[in-house]
Amino acid sequence: MNSISRLIIALEKNKNNFYSVLQVDKNADALLQMNFTATNAGLTKELLGDVNLFSTYIQQTLANANCKYGIGGYNEDRVLYKVHKHFNSTNIDEARTIHLGIDIWADEDTAIFAPLGGMVHSFAYNNNLGDYGGTIILQHQLDTISFHTLYGHLSLKSIQNLTVGQYINRGNAIGHLGNAMENGNWPPHLHFQIIEDMELKEGDYPGVCTSANREKYLANCPNPDLILTLMQYAKQVTL
DSSP: OOHHHHHHHHHHHTGGGOOOSSOOOTTTSOEEEOOOSTTOTTOOHHHHTOHHHHHHHHHHHHHHTTOSEEEEOTTOBOSGGGGOGGGOOTTSSSOOOEEOSEEEEOOTTOEEEOSSOEEEEEEEEEOSTTSOEEEEEEEEEETTEEEEEEEEEEOGGGGTTOOTTOEEOTTOEEEEBOOTTTTTSOSSEEEEEEESOOTTOOSOOOSEEOGGGHHHHHHHSOOTHHHHOOGGGEEOOOO
């Protein structure tokens, strides 16, 4: 059995023990599964290129569905990255459009919590347009298996008083969602990702990959809902 399979088994075994990364009341706070693929005709280039228009779109879509939070995106081939140079390097033939985490769209300054205990592996302010903004990466051990969780699009104050190696207890607030000025120019949301091997990276790890590299990156980044356990509550709305 390879290490990623062992990790998935350990996460599934412990799924009822994880603290909620975001304090969603599953009985009252409706979740909407968001669609950012090419099948969503409403995602025009003009909309995606203007953070104010995009923020209004997110808010209106949630309001129309009577939902408080938007969620989704793991292994989704997204069109929204095509407007950012950060995902369209001239050194590759193909844009990075495959999303490796789950996004939770919520209000600015929403608190984010550690789902299990772990050490601060690294943190950074990734300030490219379209990047993570404030970013925290925790390292965990579960059933003797080491892995990492990444929290992107946080506020700058979330990373001000951190120290590499600092221990974070399960359920501790680790940060808050940032605004567009500090989160990479996005509507407020959390990018949550599980990563087995950080590949010597610090404060950053790809959250989006090319189709050609899809299998490689998905093998290193299992479904974040193994920890979140929220997708089962998400409402789907036909566009």
